[in-house]
Amino acid sequence: MLSDNTFPIKAGLWLCLAAGLVVTPVAAQQAPTREQTLIRMVRQDCGSCHGMHLTGGLGPALTPAALADKPVESLAATIYGGRTGTPMPPWKAMLSEAEATWIAQKLLAGFPQEVRK
Amino acid sequence: MNGMTMNAMNRRSLLAAFAAIPLLQSGCASWSAPAMEGSGDLGVVVERARGTLAIINTSRRELVAEVTGLGDLSHASVVFSRDARFAYVFGRDGALSKVDVLQRKLVARIMQAGNSIGGAISADGTLVAAQNYTPGGVKVFDAQTLELVADLPAEYAPGKLSRVIGLVDLPGRRFAYCLFDANEIWIADLSDVRKPKLTRLQNIGKSPYDALVTPNGRHYIAGLFGEDGLALVDLWEPEPRVRRILDGYGRGQEPLPVYKMPHLRGWAVAGRYAYLPAIGRHEVLVVDTQSWQEVGRIAVAGQPVFVIARPDGRQIWVNFAVPDYDSVQVIDTPTQKVVATLTPGKAVLHMEFTPRGEAVWISSRDDNRVSVIDTASLQTLAQLQIDAPSGIFFTSRAARLGF
Numbered sequence: 001m002l003s004d005n006t007f008p009i010k011a012g013l014w015l016c017l018a019a020g021l022v023v024t025p026v027a028a029q030q031a032p033t034r035e036q037t038l039i040r041m042v043r044q045d046c047g048s049c050h051g052m053h054l055t056g057g058l059g060p061a062l063t064p065a066a067l068a069d070k071p072v073e074s075l076a077a078t079i080y081g082g083r084t085g086t087p088m089p090p091w092k093a094m095l096s097e098a099e100a101t102w103i104a105q106k107l108l109a110g111f112p113q114e115v116r117k
Numbered sequence: 118m119n120g121m122t123m124n125a126m127n128r129r130s131l132l133a134a135f136a137a138i139p140l141l142q143s144g145c146a147s148w149s150a151p152a153m154e155g156s157g158d159l160g161v162v163v164e165r166a167r168g169t170l171a172i173i174n175t176s177r178r179e180l181v182a183e184v185t186g187l188g189d190l191s192h193a194s195v196v197f198s199r200d201a202r203f204a205y206v207f208g209r210d211g212a213l214s215k216v217d218v219l220q221r222k223l224v225a226r227i228m229q230a231g232n233s234i235g236g237a238i239s240a241d242g243t244l245v246a247a248q249n250y251t252p253g254g255v256k257v258f259d260a261q262t263l264e265l266v267a268d269l270p271a272e273y274a275p276g277k278l279s280r281v282i283g284l285v286d287l288p289g290r291r292f293a294y295c296l297f298d299a300n301e302i303w304i305a306d307l308s309d310v311r312k313p314k315l316t317r318l319q320n321i322g323k324s325p326y327d328a329l330v331t332p333n334g335r336h337y338i339a340g341l342f343g344e345d346g347l348a349l350v351d352l353w354e355p356e357p358r359v360r361r362i363l364d365g366y367g368r369g370q371e372p373l374p375v376y377k378m379p380h381l382r383g384w385a386v387a388g389r390y391a392y393l394p395a396i397g398r399h400e401v402l403v404v405d406t407q408s409w410q411e412v413g414r415i416a417v418a419g420q421p422v423f424v425i426a427r428p429d430g431r432q433i434w435v436n437f438a439v440p441d442y443d444s445v446q447v448i449d450t451p452t453q454k455v456v457a458t459l460t461p462g463k464a465v466l467h468m469e470f471t472p473r474g475e476a477v478w479i480s481s482r483d484d485n486r487v488s489v490i491d492t493a494s495l496q497t498l499a500q501l502q503i504d505a506p507s508g509i510f511f512t513s514r515a516a517r518l519g520f
Binding site: 048 | 166189191192209210232234250280282297318342350373374376377378440482483487
């Protein structure tokens with residue numbers, strides 16, 4: 001259920017694309033302070049289900065190895081729109097689509113650590 | 118056996134015990150052990166980012182020591198030994214650590230699973246049980262030595278293990294827990310640890326996410342993520358069975374996103390009413406524990422995470438999921454109204470009452486702060502600088518069922 005490889009939300013993504021919304025895997029870049037906010041959000045808030053080290057919990061692991069077979073678009077769509085039938089909520093109230101894509105890219109590459117004061 | 122032999126044996130078994138704990142490396146840095154003190158006003162705060170446990174004193178409202186080297190403490194939880202001296206810390210990484218809060222040091226540590234979510238201690242204080250996601254199941258340890266005494270894989274179908282949540286101690290050497298992936302509640306009777314007896318309750322409802330046991334040990338209630346409603350078991354019945362309560366509490370409404378799973382553990386039972394977080398609604402549900410009917414709902418500032426009764430039941434304190442987690446709300450139980458909204462700091466993760474509830478300690482992760490608040494005047498009594506604090510656990514939990 002949580003660990004399967006199907007992304008029912010994908011259809012929704014293509015609808016978004018068709019509607020002209022931008023979800024481009026290459027164009028995602030964030031301002032440095034916003035990047036830090038996003039890194040913190042993923043580590044701390046996504047971490048409440050996926051683990052602070054993203055090794056999984058009630059939500060699946062989000063390490064590069066665990067996500068190896070997942071296309072970046074699917075991950076971004078899941079982050080942005082959630083996954084129906086699972087506890088994964090849509091984060092669109094707190095993120096733009098470009099930010100969701102940036103997070104997906106960073107997850108696939110190995111997610112950065114928080115810079116702590 | 119004469120005294121000499123016994124001493125020699127004790128020493129040998131002590132040495133053996135230490136030899137068997139290769140993970141035991143960290144310690145208490147430069148903290149000095151006190152000459153003599155009780156542990157009744159001590160507690161611990163999880164410093165989730167640093168793998169450290171802060172030991173605090175609730176009378177002096179100060180940090181007394183830090184114990185380091187406890188691994189991945191994201192979502193760590195703690196139970197206390199019956200003598201309120203030892204804190205058992207369940208780490209996300211599957212480690213189980215035993216910390217002496219009087220000597221202020223780590224005394225034992227084992228890796229018991231790959232991914233763990235919490236634990237419980239039996240009423241007689243002899244058994245510590247850990248609930249695990251990987252491998253899915255419950256492992257039970259000798260509370261003194263942390264030696265494994267029973268392994269209870271949550272195998273709900275051949276070769277299929279479920280992640281376990283909602284583990285609580287029940288009267289007797291019993292534990293109850295939920296199988297998240299199997300929609301089941303299991304009750305394990307460990308009167309004889311060599312022959313655990315399992316009672317399996319099936320089809321309890323979709324995706325149980327956490328559970329609680331009422332203060333009298335009679336009712337076990339599991340929250341369901343997958344549907345509106347909760348699963349209730351009356352443990353006093355000769356043949357426990359599941360019944361649905363608050364069925365369809367959100368029917369006809371579009372649920373709001375749940376950015377963090379609520380926690381049910383910790384009593385939210387005040388007088389005859391239980392106060393429970395709604396899933397996907399910014400409400401606290403009020404349930405009559407005699408009839409188990411909904412008697413009211415209280416609108417609150419966000420998705421409730423912890424809904425906790427002050428020990429006397431006069432107030433209910435509620436914290437919230439992101440993005441509303443900078444606030445804490447206080448519900449007055451006689452009037453069932455929110456009477457205060459406090460902002461003790463950024464990202465409130467947990468609240469813990471002093472044993473009689475005159476003060477509450479609140480962790481604000483993003484401000485690296487624990488606030489001590491007077492529950493009558495709502496004034497801040499003290500603020501402690503503690504790194505990314507999450508769970509707060511006082512030794513008074515040692516005497517409370519379901520904690």
